[in-house]
Amino acid sequence: MIHAGLEGIVAADSKISLVDGKNGLLVYRGEWAKKIAKERSFEEAAYFLWNGTYPKAEELERFTTSLSEARTLTKAQKEIIDRLPANMDMMAVIRTMLSAKGSEKFSFPATHDEGICLLGIVPTIIAYRYRSQNDLPFLEPDTSLSHVGNYLYMLNGERAENNHVQALTAYFILTMEHGLNASTFTARVIASTESDLASAVTGAIGAMKGPLHGGAPTGVIDLLEEIKQDGDVEKVLRRKLDNKEKLMGFGHRVYKTKDPRAVALSEITSTFYDDEEFAMAHEVEQTAVRLLQEYKPDRNLFANVEYYAAAILRAIDLPTELFTPTFTAARCAGWIAHVYEQNENNRIIRPSSVYSGSMPE
Numbered sequence: 001m002i003h004a005g006l007e008g009i010v011a012a013d014s015k016i017s018l019v020d021g022k023n024g025l026l027v028y029r030g031e032w033a034k035k036i037a038k039e040r041s042f043e044e045a046a047y048f049l050w051n052g053t054y055p056k057a058e059e060l061e062r063f064t065t066s067l068s069e070a071r072t073l074t075k076a077q078k079e080i081i082d083r084l085p086a087n088m089d090m091m092a093v094i095r096t097m098l099s100a101k102g103s104e105k106f107s108f109p110a111t112h113d114e115g116i117c118l119l120g121i122v123p124t125i126i127a128y129r130y131r132s133q134n135d136l137p138f139l140e141p142d143t144s145l146s147h148v149g150n151y152l153y154m155l156n157g158e159r160a161e162n163n164h165v166q167a168l169t170a171y172f173i174l175t176m177e178h179g180l181n182a183s184t185f186t187a188r189v190i191a192s193t194e195s196d197l198a199s200a201v202t203g204a205i206g207a208m209k210g211p212l213h214g215g216a217p218t219g220v221i222d223l224l225e226e227i228k229q230d231g232d233v234e235k236v237l238r239r240k241l242d243n244k245e246k247l248m249g250f251g252h253r254v255y256k257t258k259d260p261r262a263v264a265l266s267e268i269t270s271t272f273y274d275d276e277e278f279a280m281a282h283e284v285e286q287t288a289v290r291l292l293q294e295y296k297p298d299r300n301l302f303a304n305v306e307y308y309a310a311a312i313l314r315a316i317d318l319p320t321e322l323f324t325p326t327f328t329a330a331r332c333a334g335w336i337a338h339v340y341e342q343n344e345n346n347r348i349i350r351p352s353s354v355y356s357g358s359m360p361e
Contacts (some may be wrong), residue, residue, distance in 0.1 A: 011349065012180055012188060016049065017338050019179035021254035026261060028177060037173040042147045043067060045173045046333040050115065050340060063116070070120025071141035071150065073128055077101075078138075080201060080203035081129055090129060090325045091209040095202055097125045102198025109343035110197035118201055118266055122329045123147070127154035130322065134336040148172055151329065152316065164316040165274045170268045173310050174261040175305065175327060177334035183207040183214070188336040192349040204335045210294040219248030220310035221320060222306040228280060233287045241295045249307030251299075258302045265308035272315075281311035 015085065018027040026033040028045075029052050036045050040054075043064045047055045055063055073081075080100055084093055098118060102135040106114055124141060131138050131154075139154050148169040152160035160168075187204040191197075208214040227236045237298070240247060252259050285303045292301040311324055 007066065009306075011072065012342075013239055014180070014338070014341060015052070016334070016341060017177045017179055019254060021252070022256055024255050024257040024260050024263075026178075032176075032260075033174055034260055034267075036168040037264050038268060040173065042169050042172050042176075045176065046119065047074075049111065049177055049333055049337045065143075066113075066116045067120045067147060068143040068150070070117050071124045072126050073121070073144075078128060081125070082132065084129075086133070090126060090155050090321065091205060091214075091328065093129050093326060094122060094125055094325060095205040095209070096331065098122070098198055098205065099202045100197060102202065104198075106196035106198045108194040108196055108335070110191070110200075112337050112340075114197045115340070118198065119332050119336060120147075122332055123151040124154065124323065126325045126329065127151065130155060130319075131157075137257055151326075155318070155322075160316065163275055165276075167265070167269050167272070167312045168316060170265055171309060172330040175309075175330045177331075177337065181213070182210075183331065184338050186340050188342045189349045191339040192346055194346065197336065197339050200339045201332060201335050204331075208328050208331065217249065217306040217310040217313075217323065218320060220307050221314060223248050224281065224284065224310060224314060225357055227284055233280075234291070236285075237288055237291050242289060247292065247301075249310060250288055250292060250303055252304040255304065259298055259304040261305035262303045262308050265305070265312070266303065269308070269312070271310075275315055275318045277315035278311065281308070281315075 010053060015029060017029070017033075018025060022025075023261040029037055040048070044060060046067075047060065049065050077097065077100070081093065081097065084096065088096075092283070098121075101118065101121065104117075128138050136157065139157060142150050142153055144151055145159070146165065146169070149160060149165045152165060152168065153237070178184075183204040186207040187200040190203045220324075223236075223240075227233055228237050238248065266282065269278045270282060285307065289302055289334055292299070309323065309327070312318075313320070313326075318326065
C-alpha cells in the first residue's frame, strides 16, 4: 500500500515532542508546550528541547551568554550578504549564509556549540539583510537583551515593548518544534547520512521555504485588515460565510479540535487589551468561532496558530515578508534538537518506492 506524502507512516522514535491532532495536545519532552510558553524564556525552552532538562542558574547563564555571543556577523559574512542579488528573497539569503557558515569545522556528530552558533546567527542575518534592503543602518546585537528582544531591537532600531517581546517569545517557543513536519524530516534525513549540522539545517530551510510549509499567513492578515477598515467584525465575517468563503486562520489539517498553540497564544495575549491589535484579534476570534458553529455545526473549527501568528505579526509591526524567516528563526531550535537525537542512534533513512513505469519489451 502506497501512502502518498508518507502520511501516517512512522519514521522515527522521538522523545522530543508529541503532536496529537485528535485530542489537541502538544508536548515537549514530557511538558505541556503551553506551560513552557507561559513560564519560560526562549533560552530556557531551547536548552530544554536540546537536553531534556531545564538549565540550572549557571548553565542558563552560560547558554544565554554563548547564544548572545553567536549573534555577531563577521565583516566577511556581511560582505557576502551585501553581494547577494537584490531580488534574492530572505529565505534564500538565510539558506546561503548558513551554507557558508557550514564551511567552518562542522562535523558528525553535531555539537552543542555548533547548534548555538546556528541558532544565534539566524536573527542577525535577517535583521542585517532587512535593514540593508530598506536603506537603514545596521544595529549590532545588544547582548543585554534576550534572544527575541534583541531580534526586535535589531529589526526596528529601538527596544520593543514588553508586551511585544512576551508575545513573540511565546510564538517562538510554540513554533520551535512540531513533530516530524516536512522541514524537520528533511533535517533528519540529511543527518542520517552522517552529514553535518549546517547541511541538515540548510536542507530544512529549503523545505521551510515552500509555500505549503512555511508560507506567510497573508490570508489572515488580509482578513484582519479588512475587518479593521470596515469596523464591524460580525458583518464582515457573515458576508464571507454567506459567500461560502473560507475564514483564513480557522481550522487545521493536523488538529481536529483546538490548536493548543493558538490556545496558549490567545491566553498569553488576552492580558494585552491595552494594545488595539491584540484586542481586535480576540474579538475576531470569539466572533468567528461563534459564527462557524452556527454556519458549520458539524465541524469543529477554531483559531489555529497561523491566526495568532498573523495577529502578533501585525501587533509588532513586523513586515509580512519577514513572517517565514521569523518562523525559521524559531523552528531552527527544533531542527537542531532532532539532528542531535538522530545522531545519538543513527540509521540512514532510506524509504522504498514502487515502480509504476513501463517495462522494456
